[in-house]
Amino acid sequence: MITLYSYPELFGVADNNPYGLKIFAFLRLCRIPFDHRHILEVSGAPRAQLPYIDDGGTQVGDSDEIIAYLIHKYGLSIDASLTPAQQQTDVMLRRTLDDLYWVMSYSRWQDDQFWPSFRDVFLRAHPEIAKTSLEAARQHNFKRYYFQGVGRYEPGAVYGRGLADLRAIASLMPETGYVFGPGPCSADASIYGFFANIYFYETETPLKIYAAACPRLTRHCLAVHAAISSNF
Numbered sequence: 001m002i003t004l005y006s007y008p009e010l011f012g013v014a015d016n017n018p019y020g021l022k023i024f025a026f027l028r029l030c031r032i033p034f035d036h037r038h039i040l041e042v043s044g045a046p047r048a049q050l051p052y053i054d055d056g057g058t059q060v061g062d063s064d065e066i067i068a069y070l071i072h073k074y075g076l077s078i079d080a081s082l083t084p085a086q087q088q089t090d091v092m093l094r095r096t097l098d099d100l101y102w103v104m105s106y107s108r109w110q111d112d113q114f115w116p117s118f119r120d121v122f123l124r125a126h127p128e129i130a131k132t133s134l135e136a137a138r139q140h141n142f143k144r145y146y147f148q149g150v151g152r153y154e155p156g157a158v159y160g161r162g163l164a165d166l167r168a169i170a171s172l173m174p175e176t177g178y179v180f181g182p183g184p185c186s187a188d189a190s191i192y193g194f195f196a197n198i199y200f201y202e203t204e205t206p207l208k209i210y211a212a213a214c215p216r217l218t219r220h221c222l223a224v225h226a227a228i229s230s231n232f
């Protein structure tokens with residue numbers, strides 16, 4: 001049995017971290033049974049980052065490596081129909097989502113305008129987590145944002161970057177079906193992991209305002225959300 005280790009759920013999605021939600025969605029789209037453990041401690045994870053999986057004693061970290069491992073190990077056909085051009089678009093898409101991650105995370109943890117709301121929602125949903133632990137995580141994230149670079153920009157410039165990422169992703173999205181055709185592929189799990197963590201978030205950050213007004217992305221998000229929530 002595969003075990004997925006990832007961060008806690010929030011606002012109706014299975015992980016408040018986009019990389020973990022991406023793997024959750026991928027496993028569900030592929031109908032692979034798994035046990036889901038929500039943790040905060042990263043020291044036991046490969047490269048000390050979440051998510052990771054344990055598959056009968058084999059531990060794999062990094063969401064893209066996990067997907068590649070599962071496709072290979074279980075002969076999954078989810079991406080089999082992608083053209084070579086779509087495969088390369090998928091790489092660029094995942095890199096754009098990596099960029100969006102920093103903006104989304106910044107909006108929750110660093111921006112003083114939105115931090116109190118994120119903190120309160122998180123503590124309400126997870127009363128077992130101490131306020132001091134969350135404050136310590138915030139200080140840790142300040143360092144991450146500074147060294148990545150996003151922490152050195154004014155909020156307007158940060159959000160400008162995230163909105164450009166969202167616009168680029170929206171431009172790929174067809175009016176019907178999934179990103180590369182009528183059926184879902186791993187790229188849909190990737191988009192869902194990040195977009196759902198913006199769209200279902202209650203606070204009106206610039207990313208959330210854009211997301212809620214983007215019918216192509218919201219339609220896609222709700223379609224994946226329904227697909228991974230039913231029949232399990």
Ligand SMILES: N[C@@H](CCC(=O)N[C@@H](CS)C(=O)NCC(=O)O)C(=O)O
Pocket residue numbers: 017019042048049050051061062063064144
């Ligand atoms: N490339 C990794 C990124 C995962 C990642 O960035 N995880 C972060 C949180 S979003 C983490 O666990 N950080 C722990 C830490 O910085 O201490 C993936 O695709 O899974």
